[in-house]
Amino acid sequence: MANARSLPGISMQIYLPIAEVSVNAFLLLGLGGIVGFLSGMFGVGGGFLITPLLFFIGVPPAVAVATGANQVVASSVSGVLAQFRRKAVDVRMGAVLTVGGFIGSGIGVWVFKLMTALGQVDLFVQLSYVLFLGLIGAMMLQESVRAWMRTKTGGPVRRSHVHTWVHGLPLKMKFRASGLYISVLPPLGIGAAVGFLAAIMGVGGGFIMVPAMIYLLGMPTKVVVGTSLFQIIFVTAFTTLAHAVTSQTVDIMLAFLLIVGGVIGAQIGARIGVRLKAEQLRILLALLVLAVSFKIALDLLLQPYELYTVMPGLLP
């Protein structure tokens, strides 16, 4: 008999009201803590880690994506306040990126709903992860390894401001904090791409935004992280609201536990990150991104243990 179960005392299982699963609270705090540690160390939101981890512990994908976005809001707010103190935020650039972000996020939420109806949302989310994480991870690895070699050999350092085709577009605008006079179209486009990813992957998109700002827009590195975080707050906040209103998939209880763990982890991560070299950090981050991408690709390529899945609800 199953009588031996349900011992009274400290049961740290917590029932998540929206996800409708019971999960160990320490496990969630721990997950939040580990991801917070990495995000504090590398200066990224960590959404690309938290969302797949939530899939893994049995949170429904739609809830994981929406709640992941909510969690990124908290870590971005925490990060951007520190950047504001250093005056490392280009508010004007952030505003332009945010406008693009809203457009992209709106499209993303709509596509997410469409894919859910077609029964292909899991595939779509997984493919996005493999594609974007693989691409960015490979680029980052290549770039950071090269930079690391350069610092070892003492070769020439790449100029931060490079003139590219981006500077020839119309609708120019002055971005004083970045020291740029460029068209608003590229930041709008980058913002939209990141907003789209935020909606379908439950990520902030910092891993795509930061390289795009440096290499496509030619922004100075010191304002990149702050500005990226600034716009990520608004885009993930919009995404959270959109998911909450269209599909009721934001789980506050889950978000709260992840945030508490994440906040503590981020403090520790940031302190350890200071002691490591920037190039080494970037190589580690690139390897981490590639590992996540590789794991998800394997899931798609290998035959699943159970071919069938049961989803609540009706076919459209």
Next chain:
Amino acid sequence: MRALALALALIAAPAFAAPEQIVAGLSQSRVSITADFDGTEILVYGAVKRDTPAPEGPMEVIVTVEGPATPLTIRKKARRAGIWINTDAVHIDAAPSFYAVATTGPLDRILSDTEDLRYRISPDRAVRAIGLTSEADDPDGFVAALMRIRFAEDRFRLLQGAVEFTEDTLFRADVLLPANLTEGEYKIRIFLTRDGRVIDTQDRVVGVRKEGLERFLNSLAHDMPLLYGLLALALAGFAGWGASAAFAFMRR
């Protein structure tokens, strides 16, 4: 002649009005899903009431617990262009979200097929009664998969021999309800069988509801989604600010 008829009627009457009846109770008639909810156990207990001595042959008890029925979509993956994606789907109007059968012995021995068909007792019968709108080639494969997945999730259970039955009179069964419960009315049925035939049945209902904070958050999320979303954002914003402030304070 009249006396004989009366005597016959006296003997026959209890046979028609079930000579053996169930008197049953439940440990609880409602289950509250609160924040620390981690599944619960429902105790179904009772006795067999008799007006006459028990007839020959072993008596058996079957207890079923059935959760609210919900619509479902079952999807099947197949390999397309090297990756595994959802291809076929079958739609089910209503399938029980939870189903447990506890018995005093092997179900196929204590319950005949005809009675099973009539009362839909075994998990197979209970689930196969559902309506299928098929868009796939082999709907049976999908239903079999549903059973397999539900059993693996502990949402379906066959607990043969789990009912304790003493002196052919007192019985008790503990049915464990898992943590991933669906809200609604859980129907509990108790069957008394002899020679595979059902002699008496009793129905009970247990209400499962989210309570307290769980209920509040769940209804807020569905009734006032915008307010709920803003609350989620306020929480995130406050936590982020709090962390930053605490960090700045600690560094000082």
